Amino acid sequence: MLLASFLGLQLGCTTCTPGIPNIDTSKPDNETGGDSQHDSEPDDTAPPPPCEQPEVEPNNNGGDATPIVLEKLACGEFTAGLDLDFYTAETTGSGWFEIDVDAGDMGSAANVLLSISNEDEDLKATQQASATSADPRMVVPLPAADTWTLILNEETAQGGESGYDYEFRFSQTKDPVTWDLVEDAGHGSWDAAQELDVGTTLFGTIEDVAERDWYVIHTPADKVDLSIEIVAHREGSPLDARFQIWMAEDGELKETPEASAYTHPTEPGADPALTKSAHDETWYLMVRYQDGGTGPLYWYTLTVEEVSP
Ligand SMILES: [Ca+2]
Ligand SMILES: [Ca+2]
Ligand SMILES: [Ca+2]
Ligand SMILES: [Ca+2]
Numbered sequence: 001m002l003l004a005s006f007l008g009l010q011l012g013c014t015t016c017t018p019g020i021p022n023i024d025t026s027k028p029d030n031e032t033g034g035d036s037q038h039d040s041e042p043d044d045t046a047p048p049p050p051c052e053q054p055e056v057e058p059n060n061n062g063g064d065a066t067p068i069v070l071e072k073l074a075c076g077e078f079t080a081g082l083d084l085d086f087y088t089a090e091t092t093g094s095g096w097f098e099i100d101v102d103a104g105d106m107g108s109a110a111n112v113l114l115s116i117s118n119e120d121e122d123l124k125a126t127q128q129a130s131a132t133s134a135d136p137r138m139v140v141p142l143p144a145a146d147t148w149t150l151i152l153n154e155e156t157a158q159g160g161e162s163g164y165d166y167e168f169r170f171s172q173t174k175d176p177v178t179w180d181l182v183e184d185a186g187h188g189s190w191d192a193a194q195e196l197d198v199g200t201t202l203f204g205t206i207e208d209v210a211e212r213d214w215y216v217i218h219t220p221a222d223k224v225d226l227s228i229e230i231v232a233h234r235e236g237s238p239l240d241a242r243f244q245i246w247m248a249e250d251g252e253l254k255e256t257p258e259a260s261a262y263t264h265p266t267e268p269g270a271d272p273a274l275t276k277s278a279h280d281e282t283w284y285l286m287v288r289y290q291d292g293g294t295g296p297l298y299w300y301t302l303t304v305e306e307v308s309p
Helices: 002-011
Strands: 073-077 083-092 095-100 110-118 124-127 139-144 146-156 167-170 200-205 211-219 224-231 241-249 253-254 274-277 281-289 299-307
Touching: 002 253, 095 110, 139 253, 146 167, 224 241, 241 274, 281 299
Parallel strands: none
Antiparallel strands: 073 167, 083 146, 095 139, 095 167, 110 124, 110 146, 200 299, 211 281, 224 274, 224 299, 241 253, 241 281
């Protein structure tokens, strides 16, 4: 059974959901084969579907969303003007899920913006790009079985009769990160900062534009270099995170000179990171969102650890 399921995923299946076209991948690709005598299909046959789950227009609102199933490739295109492409999909349990979009990476002119929301609309996220291209790749922890609406549109409302195609896959995926502890509730100010030990990784979320996650770190008695690293966007989180380090002096917070601005990525798609020397100090580290959105799906991990000087 497991093998049959596995092969069903890998090869396309013969018992798929009604209405969802199959691609028969059991036929050899004979486009480059020299011994194929004739194309067996007559010229007036409709072209094969471009993927396993092509969009069905009109799909410009939630009521007309194209149903898709997880794990199989879906695809569509943006026609002239603002073309919103709605899809709907069911998840059957909790876990990490990925929505991986390809457009520019496969030569399309489309610059895709991806949005998802659940049935109650208390879980929403938007992703503009991945760490390496303008094609979104979202990886989020979904807490329960739910019905999801996915919206794909062209970021600048471009479109055309051809050339603005995209494809994507919504699938369950492995954990993109591991962590030692989860953030506490109620650490939204420096005097309520959550303790974070050197050498640990914390998992947190930024659920509101005004949310500030404060951590306090007691650095080792000996002089050391500490690295502070956030993982978010580069592993598919919709969160655009920043952090800043402060110290307390006479009961007042004082910005550290090395981190006087929100420590920002040095490369496109990178998450904030900093290495800073410390000598028996107390740091207050604040994490916040920078741009794009917030919510329960906007996750990050924060690691503070000693590094060799
Ligand atoms: Ca479309
Ligand atoms: Ca549409
Ligand atoms: Ca994009
Ligand atoms: Ca938080």
